[in-house]
Amino acid sequence: xxxxxxxxxxxxxxxxxxxxxxxxxxxxxxxxxxxxxxxxxxxxxxxxxxxxxxxxxxxxxxxxxxxxxxxxxxxxxxxxxxxxxxxxxxxxxxxxxxxxxxxxxxxxxxxxxxxxxxxxxxxxxxxxxxxxxxxxxxxxxxxxxxxxxxxxxxxxxxxxxxxxxxxxxxxxxxxxxxxxxxxxxxxxxxxxxxxx
Amino acid sequence: xxxxxxxxxxxxxxxxxxxxxxxxxxxxxxxxxxxxxxxxxxxxxxxxxxxxxxxxxxxxxxxxxxxxxxxxxxxxxxxxxxxxxxxxxxxxxxxxxxxxxxxxxxxxxxxxxxxxxxxxxxxxxxxxxxxxxxxxxxxxxxxxxxxxxxxxxxxxxxxxxxxxxxxxxxxxxxxxxxxxxxxxxxxxxxxxxxxxxxxxxxxxxxxxxxxxxxxxxxxxxxxxxxxxxxxxxxxxxxxxxxxxxxxxxxxxxxxxxxxxxxxxxxxxxxxxxxxxxxxxxxxxxxxxxxxxxxxxxxxxxxxxxxxxxxxxxxxxxxxxxxxxxxxxxxxxxxxxxxxxxxxxxxxxxxxxxxxxxxxxxxxxxxxxxxxxxxxxxxxxxxxxxxxxxxxxxxxxxxxxxxxxxxxxxxxxxxxxx
Amino acid sequence: xxxxxxxxxxxxxxxxxxxxxxxxxxxxxxxxxxxxxxxxxxxxxxxxxxxxxxxxxxxxxxxxxxxxxxxxxxxxxxxxxxxxxxxxxxxxxxxxxxxxxxxxxxxxxxxxxxxxxxxxxxxxxxxxxxxxxxxxxxxxxxxxxxxxxxxxxxxxxxxxxxxxxxxxxxxxxxxxxxxxxxxxxxxxxxxxxxxxxxxxxxxxxxxxxxxxxxxxxxxxxxxxxxxxxxxxxxxxxxxxxxxxxxxxxxxxxxxxxxxxxxxxxxxxxxxxxxxxxxxxxxxxxxxxxxxxxxxxxxxxxxxxxxxxxxxxxxxxxxxxxxxxxxxxxxxxxxxxxxxxxxxxxxxxxxxxxxxxxxxxx
Numbered sequence: 001x002x003x004x005x006x007x008x009x010x011x012x013x014x015x016x017x018x019x020x021x022x023x024x025x026x027x028x029x030x031x032x033x034x035x036x037x038x039x040x041x042x043x044x045x046x047x048x049x050x051x052x053x054x055x056x057x058x059x060x061x062x063x064x065x066x067x068x069x070x071x072x073x074x075x076x077x078x079x080x081x082x083x084x085x086x087x088x089x090x091x092x093x094x095x096x097x098x099x100x101x102x103x104x105x106x107x108x109x110x111x112x113x114x115x116x117x118x119x120x121x122x123x124x125x126x127x128x129x130x131x132x133x134x135x136x137x138x139x140x141x142x143x144x145x146x147x148x149x150x151x152x153x154x155x156x157x158x159x160x161x162x163x164x165x166x167x168x169x170x171x172x173x174x175x176x177x178x179x180x181x182x183x184x185x186x187x188x189x190x191x192x193x194x195x196x
Numbered sequence: 197x198x199x200x201x202x203x204x205x206x207x208x209x210x211x212x213x214x215x216x217x218x219x220x221x222x223x224x225x226x227x228x229x230x231x232x233x234x235x236x237x238x239x240x241x242x243x244x245x246x247x248x249x250x251x252x253x254x255x256x257x258x259x260x261x262x263x264x265x266x267x268x269x270x271x272x273x274x275x276x277x278x279x280x281x282x283x284x285x286x287x288x289x290x291x292x293x294x295x296x297x298x299x300x301x302x303x304x305x306x307x308x309x310x311x312x313x314x315x316x317x318x319x320x321x322x323x324x325x326x327x328x329x330x331x332x333x334x335x336x337x338x339x340x341x342x343x344x345x346x347x348x349x350x351x352x353x354x355x356x357x358x359x360x361x362x363x364x365x366x367x368x369x370x371x372x373x374x375x376x377x378x379x380x381x382x383x384x385x386x387x388x389x390x391x392x393x394x395x396x397x398x399x400x401x402x403x404x405x406x407x408x409x410x411x412x413x414x415x416x417x418x419x420x421x422x423x424x425x426x427x428x429x430x431x432x433x434x435x436x437x438x439x440x441x442x443x444x445x446x447x448x449x450x451x452x453x454x455x456x457x458x459x460x461x462x463x464x465x466x467x468x469x470x471x472x473x474x475x476x477x478x479x480x481x482x483x484x485x486x487x488x489x490x491x492x493x494x495x496x497x498x499x500x501x502x503x504x505x506x507x508x509x510x511x512x513x514x515x516x517x518x519x520x521x522x523x524x525x526x527x528x529x530x531x532x533x534x535x536x537x538x539x540x541x542x543x544x545x546x547x548x549x550x551x552x553x554x555x556x557x558x559x560x561x562x563x564x565x566x567x568x569x570x571x572x573x574x575x576x577x578x579x580x581x582x583x584x585x586x587x588x589x590x591x592x593x594x595x596x597x598x599x600x601x602x603x604x605x606x607x608x609x610x611x612x613x
Numbered sequence: 614x615x616x617x618x619x620x621x622x623x624x625x626x627x628x629x630x631x632x633x634x635x636x637x638x639x640x641x642x643x644x645x646x647x648x649x650x651x652x653x654x655x656x657x658x659x660x661x662x663x664x665x666x667x668x669x670x671x672x673x674x675x676x677x678x679x680x681x682x683x684x685x686x687x688x689x690x691x692x693x694x695x696x697x698x699x700x701x702x703x704x705x706x707x708x709x710x711x712x713x714x715x716x717x718x719x720x721x722x723x724x725x726x727x728x729x730x731x732x733x734x735x736x737x738x739x740x741x742x743x744x745x746x747x748x749x750x751x752x753x754x755x756x757x758x759x760x761x762x763x764x765x766x767x768x769x770x771x772x773x774x775x776x777x778x779x780x781x782x783x784x785x786x787x788x789x790x791x792x793x794x795x796x797x798x799x800x801x802x803x804x805x806x807x808x809x810x811x812x813x814x815x816x817x818x819x820x821x822x823x824x825x826x827x828x829x830x831x832x833x834x835x836x837x838x839x840x841x842x843x844x845x846x847x848x849x850x851x852x853x854x855x856x857x858x859x860x861x862x863x864x865x866x867x868x869x870x871x872x873x874x875x876x877x878x879x880x881x882x883x884x885x886x887x888x889x890x891x892x893x894x895x896x897x898x899x900x901x902x903x904x905x906x907x908x909x910x911x912x913x914x915x916x917x918x919x920x921x922x923x924x925x926x927x928x929x930x931x932x933x934x935x936x937x938x939x940x941x942x943x944x945x946x947x948x949x950x951x952x953x954x955x956x957x958x959x960x961x962x963x964x965x966x967x968x969x970x971x972x973x974x
Contacts, residue, residue: 034369059466059470061464061551062553063550217747218740249743255736259729259730259740260737260739264741265740266744267702267745269747393727393741395753398724401728404711404716404717409718
């Protein structure tokens, strides 16, 4: 079972992100479960959503306490909320930011994780460029598809199409595809750097 | 057809396939997505003929359902928590009149303090109303139970509520196999009422009954629930034949065959419990779980049979009898009268507090060593309790409890969604 | 007598006869089978005078002697049955009518009838109407009925919801101005100064307070529903005509029916119709019709009486008069004057006297 936890603020589509991710997993032929943290939601407040992906029946209903991957939709949360709680050493972390992971001001903290699994993508900028709105959720899923190979970019595209209509879907898919390329590129860079 | 959808959506589409003729809509978290989705289906003509009525309160929702059902229409509504209490007079009335209304109860805690998240206190509040109460473990079962509910209600002339955990199931997106209209039509014939308001054949429904006949009328209601103990498994079996999967019935057993410790629970927490059972079994602990689907009528004989060989029973429940202990526990203990099986209670998940496998595991391990308390409140923050008790003992005007505790926690209530 | 005289006498007689039979004849309301009905054109006779009428509320029920509500319910439902050609379903709130009409194991209802709860008669009727509609049986009509308690107080939310949705229901309130079945307690329809068990005639201000109470007909009009009317059991023709008129509309309709309660009011059981008439003739109970929030007609007071004439025969107003000399001047003349002012206000507001134009539109 692969467990994802998505952090963001109310209004950024954190809940929709988990939903689309679960639909993408379903389209890829997996079992999947997505749900929000059920905290009081209002625009701007920290919001958490969860997604589990497996090829077995998913029975548990508890929140994702030991995520295999973290998607952080809003980097201003980094120093405010304990986002990294329960993260294992082999976890993936994808942060929505135009800075590199090392420039996030996390100090020594990231050293306990695998460096080639800590990635960033400027999802808000991509969203603005493609859709005109600063909503990064679908874009980040494109990045996520690159990171983990848990869902395919094709399935992500189809999930976006199911959720949105017409030009909004097309724009989001394009943005997600670009995020996918950027993250793939970033991964190659990190692999090369490690090899050196 | 397999769909990856929100639980509320799965229920809405399934209910629509059951061809309800009158649907009453009044919003309350967390059921609102259900009736909203049904409303759209009525507007687009996907569900037709159907009268979709936006009522002014939950009391009206059940009352309109009563009028419609008495006139021979298949009637449906949904509510939760405070809404259920607001309509409680009508809930008892529907059962007493023998009207086969079907209602979704999206289980939510009852205030004060106001809380929109899941627990079972609402279902417990009406357990003696005469309604049949079925609890769904997954969204698949939630959808399936609605189909069975309409048939069960109409066969017995009794109202049926399908309980599904608010947010945990209603707002979870997971895979559900939704049937076709043809499949549902084959399983669920049109409603043929036992009593109906008809100018061609006038009857008076709802007469006053005094001491000379009240006991008999109530006993007949009792007999209907007992009959339901037969009907529920029969309908579940027929469902299995026609739809190709197991759903419903009185209870489910998981790894109970040689279990020394058996856990009992209702609803979605069973999923988390099963994972813990598997972990403990891998370590050689002989433990299993019974999931009760039919909470009312309470399947006492089936529960006794399922638990009698165990040394101890742990009831995990999302409600409690204030000042006393468990609610489900009491029913379970009653079913085991005369046996030496010990029953203890874990109260968990109140007001939507997540129930973690890790916390359950600690309790189950302790229990299997004979080391668990009789009544446990899972993950209770004792420090918070001590603080409030100390506050009360020092000053008379200690203030509202909820606000005090929240301030101690350091959280601020943002209000309901 | 000569031939000529005979012929002219006959002609004169014939002419007079022709005049007599073609001129409209006004009769006072004397009751169902009295002279007023037998001599009027069959088309103008009351439903009650028809031997073929449905006896919707059959005899054998347990109402008190002189019960205004039993009378009003039979009048109203029989009229509704005729207007709908017998295709009617009745919903009833808890209250006197429900209790005395269905003493287990009997029922006096000859129409399909449903009693659910105290406060939900309007909602239940909404459900009945919805079921009929979905089954393609909108030819069957729905009447919902309750006392003043079940309409004005505990049923008000439910009623307002039914009005606001414009559900196809005729709601009839039988207003005897208190919760009678439970022992005469004050309701939102209890008039000022009236004694009830929770507004006893003791203390500085005996009886119900001034400045409280709801005017349900006006509230119904505020919802702008198709038809609102008030009526009393003293005017059978008027009541039946209003029920039949109500049935020509689709949507939410409201009939507020004034029904004296001898037991609760401390009045003689033979005074029910007389008191209803006095309530109207004093101006305390305006009789009118409205459509979509606008008054369309008001029944003029035929011979105005001072409110005292209405108050004196009722035990619930006894404290306004002198115990030693009940026929003498009032013991609380200022209270009587306040009640007179209410009557005068109604007269002005609805234009209840011939020469007084209505204020309210």
